[in-house]
Amino acid sequence: MTEVKPTELIFFCFMLLHGFVAALNCTSPTPESLFNSLEKELFPKKLIRPLKSFSNPINISIGITVVGIIGVDAKSQTLTTVLWQVLKWDIEGLSWDEKECGTGRVSVPREKLWVPDIHIAEFMDEDNSPKTPYVYLYNTGRVFDDKPVRVVSSCRLVIYTFPFDFQNCSLTFGSYLHFATDVRMVPSTTAEQILQESRQVLTTNGEWELADVSISNVALVLDVGDYSEIQYSIILRRRPLLYVVNLLIPSCFLITLDLFSFLLPPQSVDRSSFKMTLILGYTVFLLIMNDLLPVTGETTPLINVFFCISLALMVASLLETVFITNIQFSSSQYNAVPHWLSVLVLRYLAVVVCIPPKKKSNRITVFLNPSTGDQAINTNLSNISVIDAQAVPDDTPLVKPHPALLPAEPALEELRKLSRNLMAIRHQMDKHFQGSDTSQEWHMIGIVIDRLLFGLYIIFISVSFITIIVIWIWNNSYAV
Structure with a gap:
């Protein structure tokens, strides 16, 4: 760093009292004459702010x-853009006559x-x-500094509505060292002008497009002082067509296939194998398309929830198919349906899924008795408990008939055997009908559950499609 001599300090203080720079006088309208005047009056004063007083801030x-939107990194939460940055400020007291010096604008290092x-x-x-080594200097003392800037800035990304999401990223411009009392930031153009000009010169046509721009004056307040800053909010919109074609539409096709698989007979083995093949295909689809999904630890995108629920419904439909198939082939071996399950499913859920409850048939067992003259035998036969034929011994007396009606000994023995056979047949028929009622009740429970899952x-x-369409319409209706 060059040492500042006492004579130069005295000269600077004198110039501050009488104006930072005096009007330039050119001996001829040539570049050499103008630069000689600048070298004499302006360039030696580059170390201090070009103002008459230290108490005045420079605007x-x-x-x-926005020239280009290179990309948005969801994992590192950064935005990469290319900007044209234009700075303007005035050098107090500097001026020259355009005709006398030959030009009204000159580029200087x-x-x-x-x-x-x-x-x-x-x-x-x-x-x-790329670095720009020159700035424009006008005859009014205005300095025009225009340069490209490649900005890799931090941006808090919200990807809950991916791929129909908007990102609001801020770029805050301000002095790194000077307080607001020394340097004050002022916007030179409106947000509408920035947006219109940026869309005209925007060169990139990738995943993101510029949706809107807003400007706000902010002040960074610290213990040592306040800083004047200008904050530009750049609102970006993602183009969702790629993700709709590669993610949402194939997923909806697979879910629709699984929906129509409910039309297959539940007792068919092909239905379970068909659903298992769909689950395998959907899992492979998610593994292949995993690279297209955003990676972030803050929020879970809504599309990830959609995929998880879809896979869960596919697994639930497969388990339900296994349950129904098991009922179809093994329900006769089950115990009676618990009362609470029968009430919950057959009385309430059946109404929800529009299956009317089946009325129970009152089955009456009719016993044929060729002997209609003996009232006592009919009464005793109707009151006998259900006894297996093997549990009835051969010498068990049935009823004691009237002595006058006693038949011959061989005929009596045949009647006893016939009575035991009839009771055994009745016992087996009751067990058969009771098992048939139980199987039918389990079968009805399976049908209700199948219809309930189909409704879900x-x-x-329906909700997924409506949500996707609404978000997409809202995305396209945003002011672009």
């Missing part, structure tokens, strides 16, 4: 134009002037944009 007018230390607060990486599938698919 830095700033404007940006950047290092020959005082340049404000404007930076972006959200900067996350080094600026690799329809509701889920």
Whole structure:
């Protein structure tokens, strides 16, 4: 760093009292004459702010134009853009006559002037944009500094509505060292002008497009002082067509196939194998398309929830098919349906899924008795408990008939055997009808559960489609 001599300090203080720079006088309208005047009056004063008084702030007018949107990294939460940054400020007291000096604007090296230390607060990486060594200097004392900036900035990404999401990323411009009493930031253009110009020069046509731009004046308040800053909010919109074609439509096709699989007979083995094949295909589909999904630890995208629920419904439908198939082939071996399950499923859920409860038939067992003259035998036969034929011994007396009606001994023995056979047949028939009623009740429970899951599938698919369509319409209706 060059040492400042006492004579130069005295000269600077004198110039501050009488104006920072006096009007330039050119001996001829040539570049050499103008630069000699600048070298004499302006360039030696590049170390201090170009103002008459230290108490006055210098106004830095700033404007940006979004030239390119390179990409958004959801994992690192960063936004990469290319901007044109335009800074303007005035050098107090500097002026020259355009006719006398031959021009009203001249380019001078950047290092020959005082340049404000404007930076972006959200900067996350080094600026690799090409350097511009010159700035424009006008005859009114206005300095025009235009340069490209490649910005890798931090951005809090919200991907809950992926792929129909908007991202609001802020770029805050301000002086790194100077307080608001020294350097004051002023926007040079409106947000509408920035948006219109950016859309005209935007060169990239990738995943993101510029939706809107807003400007706000902010002040960073610290213990040491306040900083004047300008915050640009760049609202980006994702183009969802790629993800709709590659993710949502294939997933909806597989879910629709699983929905129509309910039309297959539940007792068919092909239904369970068909559902298992769909689950395998859906799992492979999710593994292949996993790279297209955003990776972030803050929020879970709604599309991930959609995929998880779809897979869960497929697994539930397969388990329900296994349950129904088991009922169809093995329900005769089950015990009676618990009362609470019968009431819950057959009385309430059956009404929900529009299956009317089946009326129970009052079955009456009729015993044929050729002997109609003996009232006592009919009464005793109707009151006998259900006894297996093997449990009835051969010498068990049935009733004691009237002595006058006693038949011959061989005929009596045949009647006893016939009575035991009839009771055994009745016992077997009761067991058969009781098992048939139990199987039918289990079968009805399976049908109700199958219809209930079918209804849940329809509701889920309808809600999913309506949600996707509404979000997509809202996405397209945003002011672009």
